[in-house]
Amino acid sequence: MQAQQTTVDASEVAKFEAMAAEWWDPNGKFKPLHMLNPCRLEYITSQIAGEFGRDRSAAKPFEGLRLLDIGCGGGLLSEPMARLGATVVGADAAERNLPVARIHAEQSGLDIDYRFTTAEAMAAAGEQFDVVLNMEVVEHVADPQAYLDACQQLLKPGGLMICSTINRNAKSFAMAIVGAEYVMRWLPKGTHEWNKFITPDELCALISKAGLNPVDRTGFVFNPITWGWSLSSRDLSVNYVTASTKPA
Ligand SMILES: C[S@@+](CC[C@H](N)C(=O)[O-])C[C@H]1O[C@@H](n2cnc3c(N)ncnc32)[C@H](O)[C@@H]1O
Numbered sequence: 001m002q003a004q005q006t007t008v009d010a011s012e013v014a015k016f017e018a019m020a021a022e023w024w025d026p027n028g029k030f031k032p033l034h035m036l037n038p039c040r041l042e043y044i045t046s047q048i049a050g051e052f053g054r055d056r057s058a059a060k061p062f063e064g065l066r067l068l069d070i071g072c073g074g075g076l077l078s079e080p081m082a083r084l085g086a087t088v089v090g091a092d093a094a095e096r097n098l099p100v101a102r103i104h105a106e107q108s109g110l111d112i113d114y115r116f117t118t119a120e121a122m123a124a125a126g127e128q129f130d131v132v133l134n135m136e137v138v139e140h141v142a143d144p145q146a147y148l149d150a151c152q153q154l155l156k157p158g159g160l161m162i163c164s165t166i167n168r169n170a171k172s173f174a175m176a177i178v179g180a181e182y183v184m185r186w187l188p189k190g191t192h193e194w195n196k197f198i199t200p201d202e203l204c205a206l207i208s209k210a211g212l213n214p215v216d217r218t219g220f221v222f223n224p225i226t227w228g229w230s231l232s233s234r235d236l237s238v239n240y241v242t243a244s245t246k247p248a
């Protein structure tokens with residue numbers, strides 16, 4: 001089972017271990033993810049509703065859907081998905097994230113199954129989900145193709161994967177590394193390595209090679225005037241998200 005070790009980059013996981021206590025502090029080290037949450041939830045919920053024919057105005061639109069939040073961190077996405085009715089498993093390779101996520105879910109009255117494990121270990125155990133949320137993780141793993149192969153195995157036929165990451169170009173270096181880490185100090189220096197960023201074409205090629213069909217790519221764009229994030233079908237130059245389906 002050597003493959004089970006391949007997606008964890010110990011130095012990447014150590015960065016998240018060190019920040020674990022701050023997950024739910026909106027002004028802490030995960031401030032960028034808190035700021036991004038409304039925009040990415042709009043994308044995630046619209047894609048799931050479209051794929052599974054759900055009405056987002058219902059009280060629990062995702063009832064009956066089994067959802068994996070892989071690389072869940074403190075559960076910033078697991079929690080809203082549970083509130084929307086999904087049966088949520090959150091998994092993370094950084095052990096310290098799990099108690100933080102568990103305590104917060106309990107305090108929020110949510111039933112979420114948080115596990116200290118990896119995508120490949122869950123795939124090897126034969127677990128399958130209707131939806132795999134794979135948000136801001138692929139740029140932190142040791143082997144993106146092996147990781148996406150495992151994510152593909154974790155989907156039921158007809159399932160949906162949402163995968164976001166950061167593009168690799170001069171602008172993303174300026175914005176995601178110089179801007180976010182050095183100028184704004186939103187993130188600790190060294191959080192991201194530019195050479196681990198992935199272009200949308202590269203990501204979609206990896207996803208296709210894993211056996212999924214990329215069906216959408218959309219930008220997450222930060223507007224310094226409104227100080228907020230929005231979705232863009234044209235601007236994928238820094239942060240972006242993709243949706244992919246597994247053939248039925
Ligand atoms: C930037 S955080 C994103 C957290 C969450 N997905 C979100 O968007 O709010 C990346 C997370 O991926 C986890 N991680 C890194 N490598 C991983 C791997 N190989 N398998 C599973 N999780 C991993 C880290 O511990 C961290 O919690």
Ligand SMILES: [Mg+2]
Pocket residue numbers: 136137139140192
């Ligand atoms: Mg990241």
